[in-house]
Amino acid sequence: MYCYQDRIRAVELYIKLGKRVRPTIRQLGDPTENSLKGWYNAYLLKLNLSAGYAGREPKFSQAQKAAAIRIHVHGCGQAAHGAALDGP
Structure with missing residues (x-):
């Protein structure tokens, strides 16, 4: 699980690198492609990320x-x- 700071940093780097997944993951060393895209999509909805996980x-x-x-x-x-x- 990633804390809020790790997820927001990943999304900001993803945006900075022109929404290119592989360079972002290469620079961070983590997360997965699906996680990164999911965080970005959640970020687009609210222009922020939730502090925790909603769960299921x-x-x-x-x-x-x-x-x-x-x-x-x-x-x-x-x-x-x-x-x-x-x-x-």
Whole structure:
């Protein structure tokens, strides 16, 4: 993960070098091409970057997590796992 200062420095260098990805990454030594382009696109929307990461929606609900823990603790068989978690 990159801090705000690293990301803004990368975007500013990217702009300064004429939005050329490879020279920017070569000079910084990092980040990936996709990260750099994503930061630049986020920068264009607000003319700034967010201080942190927005994150993403959790893959599993709290109820599903609790059911998985309950199944693991009680040691049910493999076939019971799918039925208890509402999945295959």
